[in-house]
Amino acid sequence: MTDSRSKSSNSLLIEKERRRNSLPDCTYCPNAKFGIYSTTQKSNPELVSQLRTSVVMYQSDQIILKQGEPSKQFGSLRSGWAIVHKTLENGRRHILAFLLPGDAVVLDLLAIGSNPLPYSVNALTPASVCWFPTERISHLLRHEKEQRRETQFWMSYYVSTFSLRTSMIGHSTATARLAEFILELFTRLRYRNLTKGDGYEFPPTQPQIADCLGLTPAYVSMTMSSLRKRGILEIHDRTIKILDERELYKIANGQN
Amino acid sequence: MTDSRSKSSNSLLIEKERRRNSLPDCTYCPNAKFGIYSTTQKSNPELVSQLRTSVVMYQSDQIILKQGEPSKQFGSLRSGWAIVHKTLENGRRHILAFLLPGDAVVLDLLAIGSNPLPYSVNALTPASVCWFPTERISHLLRHEKEQRRETQFWMSYYVSTFSLRTSMIGHSTATARLAEFILELFTRLRYRNLTKGDGYEFPPTQPQIADCLGLTPAYVSMTMSSLRKRGILEIHDRTIKILDERELYKIANGQN
DNA sequence: CGAACCTTTGATCATACTCAAATGCTGTGG
DNA sequence: CCACAGCATTTGAGTATGATCAAAGGTTCG
Numbered sequence: 001m002t003d004s005r006s007k008s009s010n011s012l013l014i015e016k017e018r019r020r021n022s023l024p025d026c027t028y029c030p031n032a033k034f035g036i037y038s039t040t041q042k043s044n045p046e047l048v049s050q051l052r053t054s055v056v057m058y059q060s061d062q063i064i065l066k067q068g069e070p071s072k073q074f075g076s077l078r079s080g081w082a083i084v085h086k087t088l089e090n091g092r093r094h095i096l097a098f099l100l101p102g103d104a105v106v107l108d109l110l111a112i113g114s115n116p117l118p119y120s121v122n123a124l125t126p127a128s129v130c131w132f133p134t135e136r137i138s139h140l141l142r143h144e145k146e147q148r149r150e151t152q153f154w155m156s157y158y159v160s161t162f163s164l165r166t167s168m169i170g171h172s173t174a175t176a177r178l179a180e181f182i183l184e185l186f187t188r189l190r191y192r193n194l195t196k197g198d199g200y201e202f203p204p205t206q207p208q209i210a211d212c213l214g215l216t217p218a219y220v221s222m223t224m225s226s227l228r229k230r231g232i233l234e235i236h237d238r239t240i241k242i243l244d245e246r247e248l249y250k251i252a253n254g255q256n
Numbered sequence: 257m258t259d260s261r262s263k264s265s266n267s268l269l270i271e272k273e274r275r276r277n278s279l280p281d282c283t284y285c286p287n288a289k290f291g292i293y294s295t296t297q298k299s300n301p302e303l304v305s306q307l308r309t310s311v312v313m314y315q316s317d318q319i320i321l322k323q324g325e326p327s328k329q330f331g332s333l334r335s336g337w338a339i340v341h342k343t344l345e346n347g348r349r350h351i352l353a354f355l356l357p358g359d360a361v362v363l364d365l366l367a368i369g370s371n372p373l374p375y376s377v378n379a380l381t382p383a384s385v386c387w388f389p390t391e392r393i394s395h396l397l398r399h400e401k402e403q404r405r406e407t408q409f410w411m412s413y414y415v416s417t418f419s420l421r422t423s424m425i426g427h428s429t430a431t432a433r434l435a436e437f438i439l440e441l442f443t444r445l446r447y448r449n450l451t452k453g454d455g456y457e458f459p460p461t462q463p464q465i466a467d468c469l470g471l472t473p474a475y476v477s478m479t480m481s482s483l484r485k486r487g488i489l490e491i492h493d494r495t496i497k498i499l500d501e502r503e504l505y506k507i508a509n510g511q512n
Numbered sequence: 513c514g515a516a517c518c519t520t521t522g523a524t525c526a527t528a529c530t531c532a533a534a535t536g537c538t539g540t541g542g
Numbered sequence: 543c544c545a546c547a548g549c550a551t552t553t554g555a556g557t558a559t560g561a562t563c564a565a566a567g568g569t570t571c572g
Contacts, residue, residue, distance in 0.1 A: 214426025
């Protein structure tokens, strides 16, 4: 990852101003209904728009949140992909998660408050983020009964997939990890209607996949091409196509 | 792990009754001051005692919380060790964490509410747990300012170590993982005054360590004995002694 | 057009797994 | 109290998965 500078607070203010004049309210946001505050979105769309303090655009690779620094804002990814990554003491990088439109930019914020973050968040593709004051959105997400249930559901989902990933890395072969990875993204994108038939746009580079699954780029390449040769995948133009979902699922579960 | 039955709700009631008559209040609990509610414990010890609904004893290997089932109670480990583990679809088991006295039995509960748990918790040694109603303790932990700050600190610590573990498993050698594992437990136990000089009691078996670090029992044995031969560790009577902490720390960071 | 990075492929190597068997430890029931 | 079952630990030999290193195309972007 090359070093990129974070958005200056100056341009952030400009963005904020721009929103007041031109940005649509959240009522028609295509992603809000897949995010953590969708319940409130339905019952009271005004509330979400009001709370939002800014919408910020990021270029590929730009820093959204920085490891070691606290964040006073809670973000929701409006468009584009982002990665959550952590630099270890020995200098290596690990990618903890890929974020998709509608995902919270670090769900943990609700729990950890303004403590220093144990990881960074960077834009993977050009992306935009809606920002909210952490305390206030946190209150909103826990206040009303239905919304609290939804928040807990998402938290639960988050904990669940994270613990699955941890186990997978420990116990599965490279092929199984890769299959699981591709399927997970497919499922999550399908839920958001962001798939193209049995395929989807696939921006991660192989070094990034490697850093996420604990492999080397060279081996990711070999594993991917093996999946291609077996007629399970196809890749053209940064777009992945799943030819045999059933088989891919089997592989992800270690049945071969 | 052999199958063991969970405490019947009947004996849970008996325990509850027994507490009312004989159990001391939390004022003198040696672990409360290391746990998540220590702030409240200091400012208002009564409150904690009042909230506690039961104290339950568990034998080695007994189920404390079960994967797939929701938990209406929030537990704090009063004594003994416990393990948080997850059974994967392919039947293998992964151990996500070892819990020590003073640890919350699944901190996630505060966030995920009564959703089905993605993992189980079992006693590793004979253990006892103080149980609280989740909703009420959750309110307590977030209500008062100082206590909220402490809660966030712990959440933050929890997220941080968990994400470190995930990265480690992906990127480190078996020796480094094992060194990190032994050091982490040492640090956590030292904080609680549960160490014996430069050593500590070490109940995990090698198959359990293997399931936690993503290794095989045979290889754990070889790695451990290599650390012993290098004069870094000693193990007698389920007690581990760290002879060269400095070197162990280096190994944990992959400097060798 | 060139630089930088991603991807692919090949050859070689080591880490960690598998399988197997021997030994030790612990608790249980006869 | 001993015998035995069941599990944990140790060790060894053989193996394969995935790492390392290197080099050659392909992209993308300035």
